[in-house]
Amino acid sequence: MPRWKALPEELDPQVREFTGQLRRLIDRNGLSVAAVADSTGFSKTSWERYLNGRLLPPLRAVLALAEQTGAHPSHLTTLWELAERAWSRAEMRQDVTMEAIRVAQARAALGELDTEPAGAEPAATGAGSEKSGNAEKGGNAGEPGPAPLSQMPSSADFPQWGAAAPSSDAAPADGKTGRRGGRYRTPMILVGAAGAVLVAVAAVLLLNPGAEATKKAAAPKPQAAPQPNVQPALPNGVRCTGDECAGKDPEKMGCGGRHAVTSSRGLAGRMLIEVRYSTVCHTAWARLSRAAQGDQATISAGGHRATARAERAGDAYTPMVAVSGDPAKVAACGTTVAGVKGCSRPLPATAAGATAPSGAPSGTAR
Numbered sequence: 227m228p229r230w231k232a233l234p235e236e237l238d239p240q241v242r243e244f245t246g247q248l249r250r251l252i253d254r255n256g257l258s259v260a261a262v263a264d265s266t267g268f269s270k271t272s273w274e275r276y277l278n279g280r281l282l283p284p285l286r287a288v289l290a291l292a293e294q295t296g297a298h299p300s301h302l303t304t305l306w307e308l309a310e311r312a313w314s315r316a317e318m319r320q321d322v323t324m325e326a327i328r329v330a331q332a333r334a335a336l337g338e339l340d341t342e343p344a345g346a347e348p349a350a351t352g353a354g355s356e357k358s359g360n361a362e363k364g365g366n367a368g369e370p371g372p373a374p375l376s377q378m379p380s381s382a383d384f385p386q387w388g389a390a391a392p393s394s395d396a397a398p399a400d401g402k403t404g405r406r407g408g409r410y411r412t413p414m415i416l417v418g419a420a421g422a423v424l425v426a427v428a429a430v431l432l433l434n435p436g437a438e439a440t441k442k443a444a445a446p447k448p449q450a451a452p453q454p455n456v457q458p459a460l461p462n463g464v465r466c467t468g469d470e471c472a473g474k475d476p477e478k479m480g481c482g483g484r485h486a487v488t489s490s491r492g493l494a495g496r497m498l499i500e501v502r503y504s505t506v507c508h509t510a511w512a513r514l515s516r517a518a519q520g521d522q523a524t525i526s527a528g529g530h531r532a533t534a535r536a537e538r539a540g541d542a543y544t545p546m547v548a549v550s551g552d553p554a555k556v557a558a559c560g561t562t563v564a565g566v567k568g569c570s571r572p573l574p575a576t577a578a579g580a581t582a583p584s585g586a587p588s589g590t591a592r
Contacts, residue, residue, distance in 0.1 A: 229253070233279040238316055244309035245279050247302070247559045251295045266290035270517070282313045286541065289498070289516060299498075314484055338465030363410065368384050461485070464506050471509045472530060481507035481546065489553040494568030495562040497521050502513035502543075509546040512558035517542055
């Protein structure tokens, strides 16, 4: 009977590779799950979940296993970061799928409540079409249609129209006709004068084109209304960004977890020093792992510094500092109680893109 259960088929290849490496380390050293749990400080149930691909182990558990089996911690850390990033992507896809299912269920429930009878609107539309068709053909029944051209009156029906209309070639018979002609000539004179004025203005503009440009340049330009300083919407749980986060706890402000990546890492003796950068809060902080009591680390960025000291053996992290430039240039340096010093160094882009584990214990800035 095989010792290990088969890993889930839907498990990401990078998570599968990392889990297989953990299994081989345990088999190579002849350890049992109970022995691994006793030496690392994590329960047997947790390790069974880690080794069966149901949960991603935290970095502290991986480093403790490396120390017990003599494996190189940096190699295991690199594989863990790749697996953690794949694990985060899988959780995000699952959230999107569940949200789509809930939306579909809500739409189906709302559709069942729609009791409006079908066919009412088509009937009304048909009646309207018939009514409009009748209007196009002959109008309303109570209104007469336009008379045909053969029934329209002509000048033959009214002979007096031809007698009253003066001939254009006939000379004026009296002074009244002359006065009527003078009344029509007055508007023509006014129109001619207005046209002459327009021609004169056009000539001035053509001869002196710079005058109009000078007027346009002298006219004050309307000032644009100041745009309100709108802050971008923060994700749920994130309570600050930028300078607002300086000096605050990254875990309480919601800047860690899936919103943070490791931008640099280094060692000071056995103490692991990491610079964690929040892509949402635009801040960074130093995280200490495997630290002894009295070990400390300091992070500096943009003229601001923050220091953390390990009160007991384990982990610690500094308050946040605001980061406005490249997070890879932010460094943290630490000193152990034995006087060993070390600083973090930038990681490759692949390793820096990993976020902290979703199963990290409480009290650790992710």
